[in-house]
Amino acid sequence: MLNLSRPFPYLLTFLGRSPQSLAAKNPSLSIRLQIRPSGPQNKMSGNEIALNKTQQAKSSYVWIQTNDGLIQQVEGEFVTVCPLIHREMLRTGLGSCKNNPIPLPEQVSPAILSSILHYCRFHQVPGHSDKERKSFDEKFMKTDTDRLVELISAAHSLELSPLVDLISRAIARIIEGSSNDEIREIFRVPDDLTEEEKLEPLRNPTNNLYIRLLNQHLARKRKNMKEQKELKNVELEKKQEDKRTVEELLELINGKDEDLKCVRASKCKRKSKKRKNKAQSSSVNYLNCPDVKEVGVLPPMRTSDDGAEDFSCTETEFDDDLDQEKMRENDRIVAEFARRLRLIDYR
């Protein structure tokens, strides 16, 4: 490894050759020059240094490191079209030798990098016609969606906007032609909108009365759904407790000591548990009672987490008659609002 510290450039000039011309004449030499901006001998300004580096980069190689730790060289021409690498090189001075490679963003794996290099190398050649370029692009895009997503993430992180635009269009075509379920499968995104999709509150920028009332109704409905879920959970817990008691009983029965006492104790346990359960269910019923009114409360915006509840049932049944009556009344009002919002020119 050549240690190219300050004296070296001067040695070359002494030999009658400038470092730049040497690099130009021998591109394969992989000259790793590192110009130190500080120091009295080197009076070049920051811009000149940057320009020098760029010029050198064009004809020399730059060391980079992909996300798996692998260090490799890339030709200078690639660096000049890749804003991120170029900027990093100028800013940190890295990339000139194997020990100091420029670290690439984590989205860039070696396989993806080679694809990107393949793309850039083709387009950098001035000799290709527009038709050739277009057919190359089409071929390049004919790959599976996984790879396209990897490519676009990597290209975006490297700030290669033409490539990002190209892949965006390809992915947009894929999205266009797929249903939402297919999209979720292809892109492996979670279906975390189910409840909100159906019950999303409308934004109310100017505090429209109708929208406010509609939001209140939606909030009530959402709350009821939550209570239903809690009810379900309570029932589940009940079952579990029962299970445990049976097991305990079995153990106790199988156990030798103090059978009767344990049985009595467990009986008492069961009774007390039953009492507790009754109390719980009555408290749940209390919650179901719609006397607790929330007037003028706008439901939280989508960003707050209500908990992504996966309700398969849309219609929730209420045992409480009072609630039903009110719900029917609200439904009537809401239907009216919905009609008004949908058909603005009802007048």
Place this chain on the structure above:
Amino acid sequence: MADTKFIGKRWEEMETDVLVKIFKELNMIQLAPVSRVCRSWRLACSDPFIWNTLDLGLLQSNFIQTRASPYIWVDERSDKRLTRILRVAMALSRGNITSMIFHFNLYMKDDHLSYISEWSPHLRRLVMPAWNRITKVGICQAIRIWENLESLTMPSIAHPPYIMEEISRSCKNFSQLKVMGTFDMHFASAIATNLQKLKVLSLRCSIITKEALLYILNRMDNLEVLNISHCLLLEALATSGRKQVRSELDQSILQKASRIREFFHCQSSSCTTCKRMIEDEGLMRWYRYEDWFWRRDEVSTLDLGDYGKLFGKNCVNSLTA
């Protein structure tokens, strides 16, 4: 493969920026279902990068001209279609729209106007050349909500002062006005009285009276850009019967205009646009010419450019189905 461990992470963290770039390729109708895929996708669907300009310049009303006010009759289906489109746009954009562009044959009603003003209160630019079915109350209410309005393209109306007053009252950053139609003293004085801070004024392809032009040049001290290209400059507006006397841009006008940073004018007999103006006797019949013709302006900040991807030709077709 060494990168299998990274794939899981990559999926969940597909950057919003990347998603936004992809969604920018889709139109409004395609974006609606996409916004229901998952939470992060919904957020990306309403990004300002996609919605900063809502260009409905390809949407026209199905209308006929009538003899009585408002001289336009639009069929109900057309109105409903507009409502549907606006509803989708407002829901998806989530208040991120800063520019709205409408066609000169899109005759919207007060209801539509109040809807878009409520759901896009941060609007900065409005291009709406058709006010036939909009009432004074309706437009003033909308202007009141649009406090950040900076640029307006409007048709020539009979009594402009009320709108100018409303703008000066509500829109503190208002600086650009484009008028399509006839520009007389009435208009000129309304602007001079209420919109002293106006920086850009375009009257291209209109009829202007010489008096009005001079008034503007004398009284608008903050005017930096004035466009009177292809205008028919008249001595006075013709009352019935009398033939209109056309005027030229004489030295007095040119001298007064010299203080304005950018003065666009064109009164050439060889210019296509000027020829069209003469042929149409000053009231340019935009519908006879190319799609993009009415969208042009010599002033770069007023020129409308391409339609963008949000509402393309296929959107109109898919909606009429």
